[in-house]
Amino acid sequence: xxxxxxxxxxxxxxxxxxxxxxxxxxxxxxxxxxxxxxxxxxxxxxxxxxxxxxxxxxxxxxxxxxxxxxxxxxxxxxxxxxxxxxxxxxxxxxxxxxxxxxxxxxxxxxxxxxxxxxxxxxxxxxxxxxxxxxxxxxxxxxxxxxxxxxxxxxxxxxxxxxxxxxxxxxxxxxxxxxxxxxxxxxxxxxxxxxxxxxxxxxxxxxxxxxxxxxxxxxxxxxxxxxxxxxxxxxxxxxxxxxxxxxxxxxxxxxxxxxxxxxxxxxxx
Numbered sequence: 001x002x003x004x005x006x007x008x009x010x011x012x013x014x015x016x017x018x019x020x021x022x023x024x025x026x027x028x029x030x031x032x033x034x035x036x037x038x039x040x041x042x043x044x045x046x047x048x049x050x051x052x053x054x055x056x057x058x059x060x061x062x063x064x065x066x067x068x069x070x071x072x073x074x075x076x077x078x079x080x081x082x083x084x085x086x087x088x089x090x091x092x093x094x095x096x097x098x099x100x101x102x103x104x105x106x107x108x109x110x111x112x113x114x115x116x117x118x119x120x121x122x123x124x125x126x127x128x129x130x131x132x133x134x135x136x137x138x139x140x141x142x143x144x145x146x147x148x149x150x151x152x153x154x155x156x157x158x159x160x161x162x163x164x165x166x167x168x169x170x171x172x173x174x175x176x177x178x179x180x181x182x183x184x185x186x187x188x189x190x191x192x193x194x195x196x197x198x199x200x201x202x203x204x205x206x207x208x209x210x211x212x213x214x215x216x217x218x219x220x221x222x223x224x225x226x227x228x229x230x231x232x233x234x235x236x237x238x239x240x241x242x243x244x245x246x247x248x249x250x251x252x253x254x255x256x257x258x259x260x261x262x263x264x265x266x267x268x
Contacts, residue, residue, distance in 0.1 A: 025050050025053065027047070027049040028050040028059055030046040031045075031046030031047040031050060032062075035062075035069075040069045040070050043066045044066050044067070047059055047063040047066060048063065048243060051063065051244075052162075052163075052240070052242075055240055055243060055245060057083040060079050060082055060083040060088075061079070061080065061094075064076050064079030064091070073129070077095065077099035077127070080099060081095055081127070081134065084136075085134075085149050086147070086205075086206070087146075095125075099127065100127045100128045102123050102124065102125045103123070103124045103126075104121055104122075104123055104124075105121060105122045106120075106121045112150065116137060116148075118139040118140030119138075119139045120138050120140065120145075121138055122136065122137050122138070122150070123135070123136045124136075134149060135149070135150050136148065136149055141208075147206075148204065148205070148206055156247060157202055157248070157249050158241060158247065158248045161246055162240060162241055163241075164239050164248065165203035165207070165237060165248050165250060167237075168236070181229050182226070182256075183225060184222075184225075184256060184258070185224075187220045187221045188218075188219075188220030188221055188256065188258070189261065191220055192258055193219060193220035193222065194256045195218040195255075196218070196255050197214060197216070197218055197223055197255075197256070198215040198217075199212060199214055199215065199251070199252045200212070200213055200215050200249060200252070201213070201249075201250055201252070202248065202250070203236045203238060203247070203248050203250055204238070204247050205238055205245040205246060205247060206235070207236045207237060207238045208235055209233055209236070212231055214227060215251070226254040229254065230252065230254075
């Protein structure tokens, strides 16, 4: 059994190693060299550094295999589980074969259906190394099948992390997106309502926007419009802590200046 796992791991490692673009990641390449030389401790160090610089399921799977060669089967399973949650099919296969059992549930609670309108099914995974389980929701989003860990219902949400979440293109692109997409509600225009709406939301491990809410509003339909704009944003680059994607709470302000919007005529 162990021999078969080692063989599978070696084949996987070879495929994923050479799938990387040459010289794309110095630490990744150093990890490859160390692993091939049998220096698994240094390989682990380099792969971990690579994950902090540029997280990917590919590198996570390679680090998992390095843990396996070091004899740490639980960390091997941990890394595979993370890559599995992000849709890596090879990690899913190895995890199911070596790290736990799973069950598919199609009877999805209404509260989850409300938040994930494209919800299809939930996979419950019982872990080999720990006395707990993970629930992964599979859902359709813009025609693509996505997956998300819903085990803790965002119990672990960070405010500050090593690498904060980022809107595609950065802060300036975020400002442009808001300016282009927000609309001044007719009710607010008619009643000369202006000011700043303070919004809070979570950028989850997949970069999706979740749990958007108004911390302080100004009324006149501006609060609802601010939430609409936030929910319409494209996926962010998720924040990371210790090289792993995590759920991060974000606070955002959306300004409504009535004189500016009356000139533009951008209201509804």
